[in-house]
Amino acid sequence: MDDRVELSLHIPEPFARPGETPTFDHVDIPAAGATRRPAVDAAEVDMRDLPYGMVRVLDADGRAVGPWASQMDPEFLRRGLRAMVQTRVFEDRMFRAHRQGKTSFFMKSTGEEAIGVAQSMTLAADDMCFPTYRVQGWLIARGYPIVDMINQIYSNASDPLKGRQLPILYSAREYGFYSLSGNVGSRFGHAVGWAMASAYMKDHRIALGYIGEGTTAEGDFHEALTFAAVYRAPVILAVTNNQWAISTFSGIAGAEQTTFAARAIGYGLPGLRVDGNDFLAVVAATEWAATRARTNLGATLIEFVTYRVSGHSTSDDPTKYRPSDEPVHWPLGDPVERLKQHLIALGEWSDERHEQMQAELTEAVRTAQREADAVGALGQSKPSAREMFEGVFKEPDWRVIEQRREFGI
Amino acid sequence: MDDRVELSLHIPEPFARPGETPTFDHVDIPAAGATRRPAVDAAEVDMRDLPYGMVRVLDADGRAVGPWASQMDPEFLRRGLRAMVQTRVFEDRMFRAHRQGKTSFFMKSTGEEAIGVAQSMTLAADDMCFPTYRVQGWLIARGYPIVDMINQIYSNASDPLKGRQLPILYSAREYGFYSLSGNVGSRFGHAVGWAMASAYMKDHRIALGYIGEGTTAEGDFHEALTFAAVYRAPVILAVTNNQWAISTFSGIAGAEQTTFAARAIGYGLPGLRVDGNDFLAVVAATEWAATRARTNLGATLIEFVTYRVSGHSTSDDPTKYRPSDEPVHWPLGDPVERLKQHLIALGEWSDERHEQMQAELTEAVRTAQREADAVGALGQSKPSAREMFEGVFKEPDWRVIEQRREFGI
């Protein structure tokens, strides 16, 4: 008789599917202020606990507490709030624009706005971020013209990318925003290379790479971390863990076993796990990592714990694979509400001012959209078809020249 | 004035280059017996110290000590010693065969024989290893005919792989030895898939994947670990850290920052760091990991700390990039000597028996080589050129049929 254990294949499954009761009990959330803040030059061995804690500053009452809290200029916070609200208003509008057939595609970052916005405001103007499609807030926080975002989304005659790219795959060099692409993960190593170049040139600039928690499974993730660790690249590597990758929960990327911040330990790098819905925590963690980078202490991996409130994109219906009320169960709240509450607690903000701002920003987006509509939405206006043949190489070769002729322009 | 720190690019450098004095002070080596042995089903959080210790059983006097030591059959140990010596004798002879022009290429595992041999003897006959080119000992320990190895190395008419593969890139399904290839790293994930298949079929068999420390930098490494962790695959993932990757020291793969075993922590897997030159430690660690795999506890990452005594391959001259006396400074000694000393200390072996065995094994290799020589060395004998056209697909298609005709056979 065979008394050996029968092997069985484990397939991770989320805690709740449509029709079931959502729970986030599996997400370990220490209290605000509970996780310590080591010196930026602490020894690696003394930072191995960080990936299992969580950098949180705002407590349930909207007070800034604990070692990661610092005196912050209320004006800075108000600007952050403004950019987050602006992002949300803008995205809601564009989502509707998709329904109206004005664009082929759109994606929202609802619930995750603090990450792109706070990091955009914390890093220097000449630093470079290597974005995912879920940090439109970076551009908005830096004042990138919303009308240009819409023109890109419309692929119209004023599209800064000349109709060559899918909507929201922006590129904005002057705003520290590297060219996006549809492939996930493949720019993570570019951030490391860019940072290595800055170090090679004895420059001061640092890089920030973004990746979704689902995408950490790509080889690119590991290769970027390896190079970052080996060459002590001045880079911040940010995992935005919004719990979902299209229909796939984070357990399929490894979340059943450990945190994404813990990946850092394997490379001898510090790994911060951060409340991604806490604007102040995002700022504090980013500052800490940026100081490390700027002082030749090398790379930091940051996991931002957040939640994808909307569907993956306009092509997605999340109620097909998760309970429709899952978003309201998310324990880290809404980044906009939390920062608003903090500012109000500080006496630096009010519901009235908030409503007024919201109205203003809605109007601003409306104006921008009107301007873009005037140029034309998808199908109504597009750049000259010559643009299709430009930019394959720096100088066109005979193939595109002949083909352009064959095409008739 | 700019008081910012000037960034600088860090390029890791080894501790000694040719002409300098070798040192291995940077390799952290706890005493034999010092590293604890948790229960195989210990919680992940309670195993995070393991990658920073080192599983060692044999002490300086050749005694088996500490929690990883166990009662072992002296006959088993003698078989291990025999296979290691056989491997060494065989490789020395093939290295000379290359000098004599009998083969185009060869690689040695000198100093690392304990790993392949001990694991081959510890795992079950129907388990499957996914080898690197540096575990020829696996085959020898399982009694794979040496003459067939030589025939493969000679690419002669009796080559089991029909002249299609570079020397030493064996395939030996019946011996639990998966098809090797020249690309490094690309079979690491196959081990995980094979193990997943075994679990899917409710089988009992487990897989063992090998990878060099240099090759851990490939995306394949990360992808394999991710899948192994997510699906709790019954697999042992072994990093053979022999300090060098051709001319590149382990610091370029990340060894300045942490251990390779520590990579495991990032996936929530146990990571053992093991004295790879200690036959008993290799057995003990392998048994521990195999028990985990066989009881649905999932994967284990093992870093075997060892040293590549020879050059990378017959194409390499290591004195070009490391001190010529570096091998004698290696602190973990020689696996053959250490096991021999242990057996002698047990009263189960003697210098005389060792010499006699050595002579016997030398003769055995000589006999095998004579047999292979009789078939013919490289250039003197080869399989029918028809073999070139076979096996592209299960059934040949018109292209190879036509081309074989064009070729004239």
Added chain:
Amino acid sequence: MAQMNMIQALNSALDAVLADDPKTLIFGEDVGYFGGVFRVTDGLQAKHGLTRCFDAPISEGGIIATAIGMGAYGLRPVVEIQFADYILPAFDQLVSEAARLRYRSNGEFWAPITVRSPYGGGIFGGQTHSQSPEAIFAHITGLKTVIPSNPYDAKGLLIASILEDDPVIFLEPKRLYNGPFDGHHDRKLRTWAGHASAEVPEGLYTVPLGKAAIVREGADVTLLAYGTMVHVGLAAIEESGIDAELIDLRSIVPLDIDAITASVTKTGRCVILHEASRFGGFGGELSALVQERCFYCLKNPIERVAGWDTPYPHAFEWDYFPGPARVIAALRRTMEA
């Protein structure tokens, strides 16, 4: 016999093989509970069980690598790569491992894997949801590449691919999932309903790899196409009034060279049509083969109609896409030249 669109036909194929062979399993990004972003695996997990059809990490290299390992063990994995554009991170696994395993191990190991992937344009997917990478697979010795053009073939070819002991890249023209698209993007959408090839039997049946289909017989010029382009080619022939013979290659490796040479020998003219960029595309190989084998029958130069040598441009999809107008022009040129 049921009416199925291509998605349903593919789903039916997978359902049938899962039911038939416990060694078949499916995995890939979002294919489990959700059933895939194009719904091809819809319902399979619920019906056949969690381990038969499950989600994979976003790691195309890891997906193919583990599939090869499973294949070596003795399973028959069918994996989905969400878009063919995303096969590239797994290219090394396909070329260096899947395609070479049998040869290098002298038949000890092989990789009986099927890699399904939606490919091609026409859905406003932009650069990285529209590409047609078949040429880079066709060049790799040891890989087979299959491209169906209708529901009946899709099911039969997919089952045949899964039953193959060699690795198969199975490219699904995503623009054909819901209807036979002929390139007239400005006309009303058509569905598969009522189309003869949408009559799809339940259960197992195969369409053999390496057998082209003559979609339309004709005397004057041979039009070679596969995938979406079969429908574009047919529309172009009808509109042009030229008596062209339309061949749907169905698989490009193995390639039905006999069907090709027989047709060109008869017509003496040849137009090759594909969506991928022209330069270095599979059309070059087809042109070379036709030229080598039918040189003395050729009345006029072989024409290639293909995507331009640019990346796939979002706003210019219909300028890039080789639609009926360009095919007609090529047919005319080859008749007149």
Added chain:
Amino acid sequence: MAQMNMIQALNSALDAVLADDPKTLIFGEDVGYFGGVFRVTDGLQAKHGLTRCFDAPISEGGIIATAIGMGAYGLRPVVEIQFADYILPAFDQLVSEAARLRYRSNGEFWAPITVRSPYGGGIFGGQTHSQSPEAIFAHITGLKTVIPSNPYDAKGLLIASILEDDPVIFLEPKRLYNGPFDGHHDRKLRTWAGHASAEVPEGLYTVPLGKAAIVREGADVTLLAYGTMVHVGLAAIEESGIDAELIDLRSIVPLDIDAITASVTKTGRCVILHEASRFGGFGGELSALVQERCFYCLKNPIERVAGWDTPYPHAFEWDYFPGPARVIAALRRTMEA
């Protein structure tokens, strides 16, 4: 002017650009202290400094990815992939990123990287140290692919490639490193010594990309080749006694289409020669182009001589390698047919 073999010429090119432009740097597996497994970067680290030429982790994807990031910053990285067979793990980076960055960002970012890699067979390297992957690069819009055949060109083309603002795959025929190999593997090894093209100037000079070289003028048939095959082709022409015109393409993207059509227009016959497997190889594209542009001048079918459609087989290297005998046979066929 010094006599250099191809390794020395490439080393001299790198030395010159490192000296000339501080934004140029080199990295790759074993290229630092050791100077590369083929010694192409020998001495460069000692001369130019640790950060100018350094070792990389064994991670071709990581090497190309970081190089692209450096290029986006404003550097001009030159990376070595140890064997062209090992470019495949970085294929996605090359295709989805390097090749597309300029286009998709409307010129905001680009990847001025040069990827050097020894390629091709003839050194008993077996399956994964012998392959010729140029066809899969040629199909990718946005990549340039350069292949020198002698020391002078190697240096000039490498410098030109590094100065390019577009990504360049620079394939070095490893069998030519030490001498002009003509395919007669059983004859005495020749070195570059005394060869005209081994006269290599010190310092910076360029050979432009996209300009083929007419290695030998001839009236009767055009032989198209690149890399090692140029020498094989030349030997075959001499031995056959056929008055063939031999064109060394030097770069396949950009391709010197004018040189090709001019020659075939003159000769009316064409043989295409490459080491890579035939099916789907770059010869298909060349054949298609010649046929499209010179149809009415062609007296006989275009011939392709190439590696067989099998993996690269270790023991059968000389059975697989398209040596002079097969080229001569093709030349004869095209003359007689």
